[in-house]
Amino acid sequence: MASDPAAAPVPARPRVALVVPTFNEEEAIGPTLAGVPQGAVDLVVVADGGSADRTVERARAAGAEVVSPGRGFGLGCLAAVRHAIGADIVVFMDGDGADDPGMIPSLVEPIARGEADFVMASRATGEREPGSMSWHQLAAGWAAGQGMRLLYGVRFTDMCTFRAIRRDRLLALGMTEMTYGWNLEMQMRAARAGLVSREVPVAYRCRRGGVSKVAGNLRSSIRVGFRLVATFLRVAAQPTPRPT
16 A cells, blocks of 8 residues: 555564543543553653643552643644654554554554554444444545545545554654644545555444534534545645656
């Protein structure tokens, strides 16, 4: 799924940081972090967007370090990545309990083996619990994937948060989208930079509690949809770097 045939080398025992963006996820964050397989990650960083409930308290009780840079999905993710000094690989996962933490090793292993720089989870090709995804979420992932295939010759089937990437490669991408366009921008910049990418089918569940900030209601869906379109057009308009 990438133009470059070889991924970057990684340390024999890479350090893995798990980044979990949250906003009012007190019901889900504890069980979500408890489900992370023992030994799968070296550090958990919860990027909280200003929760008004006990999300931060419960995240810390579960052993996570917390950064609170302010509102903005991408803002929180970037702050957490910068906080994870010493990590070789960063895994991103939502804090609502819908992603299966047991799949973390499946995302990390291709990078740890030097077979990929960037590994995406795909809910579209995995087993989905009834009601866990709306049709327009699936359609958005398909449309974005088709657009990236036309632009860069790679194809993704999803835009979910659940993914793993080399930390140094991520920081070199020059991410600028500080809202919900962060995930799409990462995929586009990774493809444009020629990172070796893989997609892994994953199971997807209904969230454990709270309301989705992306698909919770029509207004949220429309707002996020406009942000995704704007992100796609902005990144697509930027020139593709020429090989040196």
